[in-house]
Amino acid sequence: MNSPADMQARLARLRGALPAEEPGARGIERVARNPACTRLRALTIVSITPASAVKDVYGETASEGQSPFALAAGNRFEEDLFANGAAKLLELYVSAGRLEAQECKVVVVPDHDRSLQGGASRNQSIQRNIALRRNLTRQLLNLKLNGDRRAPNIIIKPRLSVSLLGVEHDVEPDALVSADSERFYRPVEVKSYPDRAGKTDLADIRSACRQAAVGVVALRLAVRSLGLLTHDEIVPAIADLVLKIPGYSAGSLRPMTLTGEVDSLDRALNEAPRNLEELEALLADITPNATLSDPKILDSIPNNYLPDCREYCALALHCKQEAVSTGNPVLLGKRASEELAAAGSLGRTLDLLRSREQPARTEAEAILKAELQDVFQDYQEVVNGR
Amino acid sequence: MAVELSLMARLLAYEQRCSQPISSHRLVAVRLDAQVLSVLAMAGEDTTIHMAACGELGAKPSLRSVPDPRVRDQQYQLFEWLGKRFDNYFRRCRAAGTYPQIWVSSSAAASHLDTLADRLRFNKNNDEVRRFGELLTYCTERFPIAGQQTLQTATSALNLHWITGQDQSEDEHLLTLLTWLDPPNDQNLLAAVANAERVPMGVKTDPDYDRDVLLPLVISYNESRRAGSSQALLDAKAQLIHNALEPVVIPIFKATQRAIAMLADIARPPLPGLRDLEHREAEEFAGFMEARDRGYHLPLRDSAKLAAFRLTAREDAIQNTEATIRLGDRMARAAGRLNGFVVRGEVLDRGRSRLAPRRFRYEFSMSTVQRVLRIRLRDELQWADDPRLRVIVTDINRSGRRTSIRCEILNGQRSIGLPEIGTVLEMIPSTPDWSRLIRERGNLKAKLGVTPWTHAQGEIPVLAARKAPDDPLAAVEALR
Numbered sequence: 026m027n028s029p030a031d032m033q034a035r036l037a038r039l040r041g042a043l044p045a046e047e048p049g050a051r052g053i054e055r056v057a058r059n060p061a062c063t064r065l066r067a068l069t070i071v072s073i074t075p076a077s078a079v080k081d082v083y084g085e086t087a088s089e090g091q092s093p094f095a096l097a098a099g100n101r102f103e104e105d106l107f108a109n110g111a112a113k114l115l116e117l118y119v120s121a122g123r124l125e126a127q128e129c130k131v132v133v134v135p136d137h138d139r140s141l142q143g144g145a146s147r148n149q150s151i152q153r154n155i156a157l158r159r160n161l162t163r164q165l166l167n168l169k170l171n172g173d174r175r176a177p178n179i180i181i182k183p184r185l186s187v188s189l190l191g192v193e194h195d196v197e198p199d200a201l202v203s204a205d206s207e208r209f210y211r212p213v214e215v216k217s218y219p220d221r222a223g224k225t226d227l228a229d230i231r232s233a234c235r236q237a238a239v240g241v242v243a244l245r246l247a248v249r250s251l252g253l254l255t256h257d258e259i260v261p262a263i264a265d266l267v268l269k270i271p272g273y274s275a276g277s278l279r280p281m282t283l284t285g286e287v288d289s290l291d292r293a294l295n296e297a298p299r300n301l302e303e304l305e306a307l308l309a310d311i312t313p314n315a316t317l318s319d320p321k322i323l324d325s326i327p328n329n330y331l332p333d334c335r336e337y338c339a340l341a342l343h344c345k346q347e348a349v350s351t352g353n354p355v356l357l358g359k360r361a362s363e364e365l366a367a368a369g370s371l372g373r374t375l376d377l378l379r380s381r382e383q384p385a386r387t388e389a390e391a392i393l394k395a396e397l398q399d400v401f402q403d404y405q406e407v408v409n410g411r
Numbered sequence: 412m413a414v415e416l417s418l419m420a421r422l423l424a425y426e427q428r429c430s431q432p433i434s435s436h437r438l439v440a441v442r443l444d445a446q447v448l449s450v451l452a453m454a455g456e457d458t459t460i461h462m463a464a465c466g467e468l469g470a471k472p473s474l475r476s477v478p479d480p481r482v483r484d485q486q487y488q489l490f491e492w493l494g495k496r497f498d499n500y501f502r503r504c505r506a507a508g509t510y511p512q513i514w515v516s517s518s519a520a521a522s523h524l525d526t527l528a529d530r531l532r533f534n535k536n537n538d539e540v541r542r543f544g545e546l547l548t549y550c551t552e553r554f555p556i557a558g559q560q561t562l563q564t565a566t567s568a569l570n571l572h573w574i575t576g577q578d579q580s581e582d583e584h585l586l587t588l589l590t591w592l593d594p595p596n597d598q599n600l601l602a603a604v605a606n607a608e609r610v611p612m613g614v615k616t617d618p619d620y621d622r623d624v625l626l627p628l629v630i631s632y633n634e635s636r637r638a639g640s641s642q643a644l645l646d647a648k649a650q651l652i653h654n655a656l657e658p659v660v661i662p663i664f665k666a667t668q669r670a671i672a673m674l675a676d677i678a679r680p681p682l683p684g685l686r687d688l689e690h691r692e693a694e695e696f697a698g699f700m701e702a703r704d705r706g707y708h709l710p711l712r713d714s715a716k717l718a719a720f721r722l723t724a725r726e727d728a729i730q731n732t733e734a735t736i737r738l739g740d741r742m743a744r745a746a747g748r749l750n751g752f753v754v755r756g757e758v759l760d761r762g763r764s765r766l767a768p769r770r771f772r773y774e775f776s777m778s779t780v781q782r783v784l785r786i787r788l789r790d791e792l793q794w795a796d797d798p799r800l801r802v803i804v805t806d807i808n809r810s811g812r813r814t815s816i817r818c819e820i821l822n823g824q825r826s827i828g829l830p831e832i833g834t835v836l837e838m839i840p841s842t843p844d845w846s847r848l849i850r851e852r853g854n855l856k857a858k859l860g861v862t863p864w865t866h867a868q869g870e871i872p873v874l875a876a877r878k879a880p881d882d883p884l885a886a887v888e889a890l891r
Contacts, residue, residue, distance in 0.1 A: 091454075092621040094629075098455030219457040219526060222712070226522070272458040272530040332578035342605075349601060357421045358578040364414055365422075375426050393414070399782075400419045400749065407416075407745045408432060 035301060036071050036192065039308065041316025043081055045072040050196045053187055054235035055337050057286075057293035062329040063307075065338060070192060070304055071317055076339040082320050087339045099217040102269050103199070106215060106276055107133065107181050113276070114179060114200065114213075117267065121278045124204050130177040132165060134158050134184060155195065158184035166247055169209055170259075178203060180210065185243035188294070192301065198240035202265060209248070212240030212264040220268035220277040228336055230266075237264035238286035242294070262287040330355055367393040416746040417574060425576030428600040430591040433574040435741035436682040440560045440689050441675045443468060445512035446500055449664040451656055452523055452614045453480050454621060458530045460489055461616075462656040464664040465496055468671055472664045476656050478632045478649040487537050494543025501546055501700070510561060510689070510696040513550050516585045516667045517566045519613035524562070525551040532709055548709055549699045553692075556725060558732030560692045565670035572677060577604070585612040585666045592673060612666060616659050628652045684735030687845060715866040716859050723851050731843040738795060738842055747839065751783035754792065754838045756816060761829040773820040773829050774805070777836060780812050788891070791821065792838035799823040800830075802838070 036045065048055075048069050056062075056069050068078055079087040091099075106114045111131045118124040138154040162183040169176035180201040186193050201210035214237035218229040244260045253259060262283045267276040308315040308322065315322045330348045332355065334341035348356050352371040355362040367389035368374040377385065377394040378401060385391035420431040449464040449472070459480035464472035475492050477485040497511075504511045515521055528551045531544025550562040566585050575582055575591035582588050586607040594600045611617050616625060632648040713721060736743045737753065747753030756779035764772045786792070786804055794800035799822060806817035818838075820829070830836055864872050880886040 090618045092615070092618040093626045094453050094621055095455030095618075217455060221526060221529065224522075224525065269457075271526050332580050356577065357418070357425060358580075361418055361421065364418060371422070371425060374422065378422070396414045397419070397422075400414045400416060403745050403749065404416055404419045404423075407435060407741045410435070410741075 032192065032301070035305070039071045039301075039304065039317055040073060041318030043073050043077060043318045046074050046077060048072060048074065048194055050198070050236040050239035051337075053194065053196065053239045054232075054286075054290065057235065057238075057290045058337055059329055059331060059334065060289075060293040062334075064323065064326045064328040064340070064344075067304055067307070067317060067326050068323075070301065072192075072194075073317060074339070078317075078323065079339045079343060082318055082323055083343055084320075085343060095217075102217040102274065102276070103215050105274050106267065107200075111179055111181055111200070114267070117276055117278050118179075118202060123202070123278070124178055128178045128205055130175070131179045131181065132161075132177040133181040134161055135182050137161055155184065158182075159186070159195070163247070163251070166210070166244075167251055169203060170248070170251055170253065174205065176203070176205075178205065179213075185240070185247050187239060187243045187246060196239055196243050198237075198243070199267075201240075201244070209259045210244065211260070212237050212244060213267060214240065214264060215267045215276070217269045219271040220279070221271060225268070232337070233266050233268070234264075234281055234283055234286050235290075237266065237281065238262070238283045238290050240264060241283060241287050242290050332358060365393070416742065416749055420574040421576060423576075424574055424591065428576065429594050430573040430575050432572065432679075433742055434572050435679060436739055437674065437677050437679050438571045438682050438685070438736060438740065439563060439568045439674060440512070440681075440685055441468075441671060442509070442512040442560075444500075444503070445514055445563075445671070446496070447472070447514045447664060447667050447671065448520075448524075449516060449660050449667060450520065450523065450614055451616060451660050451663075454615050454618070456481060457523070457526050459486060460493070460527070462653070462660050463489060463493055464660045465493065466664070468675075469668065472661070474653070474657060474660070476649075476653040478645075478652045479629050482636075487540050490531065490543050491537070491539045494539050494546070497543060497546045501549075504696065505700050508693060508697075510692040511550070512561055512563060514563050514565060514667055514671055516564065516612050516663050517583050518564050519583070521551070521554050521562055521564050523614040525554065528552075529711060533711065545703060545709060549696070553695065557729040558688045558691075558735065559728070560689055561696070565667045568674055569670055572674065572679075581608075584608055585670060586610050586662070589666055589669060589673075610662055611659055612663055616656070620659070624655050625652070628655055682736065683739040684843060687843060688732070688735065691845065716862070719859060720852065720855055723855060724848060727848045727851060730841065731845065731847075734839075734841045734843045737839055738798070744795065744837065744839070748781060748837075749783065751781065751785035752840055753795070754779055754781065754784065754786060754816065756781075756814075756836060756838075758830045758832050758834045758836060759815065761832060763829065771824075773824050774817065775820075775829055776815055776817050777838075778813055778815050781814070782812070784814055786816065790840070792818070792840060793842050794823075794827070795837040795839045797823070797827055798839075798842040800827045 052069055052074060055075075056066055059065060065075065068075060073082075076087040076090075079085050106117075110129075111133070115124065115129055115131065119126055119128075135158065137157060139150075139157065162180065162185060165177060165180055165183070182197050182199065183201055184195055184197055186195050188194075198212040199215040200213035202213050203210040214233050216229070216233045218226065218233065241260060241262055241264060245257070248259055264281055264283055266279040266281055268279065269275075270277050307326070308317075311322055311325050317323055317326075324347075328340070328344045328347065330341070330344040330353065334344060338344075345356075347353075352373075353362070354365040354368070354371055354374065356371065357365075365371070365374045367387065368377055374393075374397070377390060378397045380394075380398075385394050417433060420433050424431045445468055447464075447466055447468065450460045451462045453459050453461045460477075461480050462474065462476035464474050466472040473496075475489050477489050480486045480489075501511050515524065524547055528544055528547035531540055532548050534541040534544060553559040553561040566583050566588055569588055569592065570579075570582050573592055575588060577587070577591070584607070587604045590600070590604050590607045595603050609617075611620075628648070628651050632645065632652060635644055635648055710717070737747055738744075744753055748755055754777075756777035759776045759778050761773075761775035764774070766772055784807075786807065788804055788807065790804045792802050792804065794802075800820065801822035802818035802820050804816060805819050806815075808815045808817075
């Protein structure tokens, strides 16, 4: 068993010259979106964000960032909801019939931080406050599990942890909520995305649900650490999304079932490389003392570029360039990638189509070749006006 | 067959580093009086317009901006300005008995207009803004309807006609799409596409541009405003913001104009059924404007009854548009053959049998070698060359690669008659039915005269038990 200090030292060695960054819920759900991408998993395991890899490892411009206007709007929305003891959030739950008017016990976890004290450095103070938040969250969850009436109905910014690929990472759901009559909490994800009911942007919903699912997984782990094994029943795969009503500062409440998202996260967290050892072995195979801050090393770790990577990963453009250089069929879309799988590359597909080079190497290639040539003939007929 | 026509065109586009045609006809109407609209919103503020560029086809845009769209009065002035333009244009179209056509760059722009329409049409403080919201609602409510011609996105319209050598989701960026359509002579195409991708083509400015350029200007303007600075100073600062936004919105406007020009000049004949689609559009527009004149309310959410009517209209539009394109466009028909919905075969035999005095059955068999066939017994098919010939499939036999299909003529016995042996027929599943919607609406009106128990208050009604068939399996088989 490695001590936390040993673990940190091993991670630091793999990071090389780069500093550690907490991936947060966003980073964890990113891994679940593309679990086959070993490069993304490797970076996440050692706590390097894709944006830092683009900027600091490859020296390219990272296109991951939010407009300051959008950031300000998002922060304003969240602050407004949580201001005055989360009055607006409580009102939202009461008006939705999820909480009774008298169920108004709210704990804002960051309010319990201690200010910088003499002798302690800023970093020490931050670490101490993080530990305080973890302990407080644990105490509050324990109160609820024990059926204590003092357990709050809303916990703002609790501190939980998720074990990602063998390494513990802290996550901070926006809030947890529970009526007095309910057994346990469910996560709340606050987003300033406009709630347009059926017309809400699917990518926004997808991203919010996945981040909320990280909260569900973290809550389950917390329940397990508190000694309860039936965590699936106590923490079902359900979370609340609080989105912004367009044009107003008010929020809307949308309970969401996240079975698929939670399952995909569980799968991603349990797939290879399962732990640090596997990553170390992978890097050692490339070269001894390899670190992920070396662009050549990072390039030699296989990626799994998909067209929708650009939705969530700053490395997407870099990985796309690799796909271009190898003629990866995924450049034409996921469907093309499946249908042209027998050929393996766009270059080979075109060779089959034009009957260049040697004949088909496999039966699958022969079938693909026949299909390509049939469809090509049809296409040419139409284009030539026949 | 796994490989489809669109994938083949995409593969060829990748090989030749140039887009490939994916239609044999022009599938959208390009109205000469159409308006091109490009708007920029402030990031995070989804019901704002920071700058609008509006103009007719081939004309320079009229520009209007506000220093900070979060300031309501300034924002309303911009909406009023746009509203007046829309109102005048809609009036002209109504007087001419046609319909309005608005072009935007991409679906992101259409979606932004939709958000604005939902918000502005309920405005209680400003009648002109509310009117703008209502007119915008016509465009945005037409947008999801298949075959509509009112709110056109340049990317979708181009994608109906050409296919690129990149993933479909990347085609939503107008400038990359135009780069594939008109590749640079002196540059690597993929590098040019990568450069094009960096140019904003939606409704938002680049986050870095916001941080480095726009934010300081907006902060400076707001500080002066709060400090009660002179109007001249505020105007000067507002002009700086206008100048910062102009180089972002103009390329979007120009790219949209370029896309429309490409479509207008396309060397393909218009789809034969395009006139019917435009006719439907003009009818819908007239109905909408009449409802406004009568003061009917535009709800934010449909009632269950209205939703049923609208769903039916959408389904009808999908069926008619698909049928119109399949009937008129050779590429769509070829795609239909590959996915098995269109059957091309050679007539093998034919015959007429007498059923009763002056009653005959006309039948023929056709043979096809299509790998994929999606036809079943009792399917009705029509001859693509003359849809008056309508048949029902009575038998299907597959032997090796060849499939024999037996058909009985339902319509066209006299006008067209039995096809000659050896004739190659192309049979399609349906043709457009422009009167179906009226019939469907009549049926729905009768059905929904009483609200069904699923949407009504009260208990679930108890239905009288029906007698089960003696042989349930036989009853199921009879349905086949």
